[in-house]
Amino acid sequence: MYMIVGLGNPGLKYHHTRHNVGFDALDMVAKEYGISMRKKEKNGITGTGVISGEKVLLVKPQTYMNNSGECVEPLASFYKILPEHVIVISDDVSLDYGRLRIRKKGSAGGHNGLKSIIAHLGTESFPRVRVGVGIPEDDMIAHVLGRPKREDQKKIEEATSNIGEALSLMISGNTDMAMNRFN
Numbered sequence: 662m663y664m665i666v667g668l669g670n671p672g673l674k675y676h677h678t679r680h681n682v683g684f685d686a687l688d689m690v691a692k693e694y695g696i697s698m699r700k701k702e703k704n705g706i707t708g709t710g711v712i713s714g715e716k717v718l719l720v721k722p723q724t725y726m727n728n729s730g731e732c733v734e735p736l737a738s739f740y741k742i743l744p745e746h747v748i749v750i751s752d753d754v755s756l757d758y759g760r761l762r763i764r765k766k767g768s769a770g771g772h773n774g775l776k777s778i779i780a781h782l783g784t785e786s787f788p789r790v791r792v793g794v795g796i797p798e799d800d801m802i803a804h805v806l807g808r809p810k811r812e813d814q815k816k817i818e819e820a821t822s823n824i825g826e827a828l829s830l831m832i833s834g835n836t837d838m839a840m841n842r843f844n
Contacts, residue, residue, distance in 0.1 A: 679794035704732040730781025756793025759816030
């Protein structure tokens with residue numbers, strides 16, 4: 662079984678902000694694969710389905726970004742999902758709008774949601790899909806909690822429309838192919 666985690670903050674205040682790109686991408690994946698996300702468990706909203714012949718658990722942590730690991734680790738433990746089968750989708754302020762970066766593992770790169778997941782799972786060895794939300798000009802917090810301009814939002818939506826295919830490749834054991842195609 663695989664767990665696909667979209668990072669973001671709960672509540673209308675954060676809806677469609679740069680920091681909630683993970684939530685938005687996961688909504689697109691759920692729609693693409695016909696997965697209903699209505700179940701509330703272990704501080705998250707979840708849904709189960711199948712991607713590339715494998716059972717998947719889609720997860721939107723409801724713990725706020727900085728505490729995402731408080732949702733991810735209990736769900737991974739409960740469903741007995743190995744860290745290398747936990748795929749995290751997050752925003753990335755070091756990438757231009759609409760750029761994807763897929764990695765098999767790595768550091769948090771300053772992202773507090775990833776830091777929390779690393780701390781709770783006890784490893785950096787889980788794949789991730791990072792979505793570029795533009796490089797902040799000055800105030801990092803205002804940037805990530807703000808909404809992109811319409812043209813930048815279109816770039817993000819174009820990139821996230823490829824995440825379903827990237828996840829399919831990753832789940833079927835072709836992460837290198839996904840990296841070559843979408844990075």
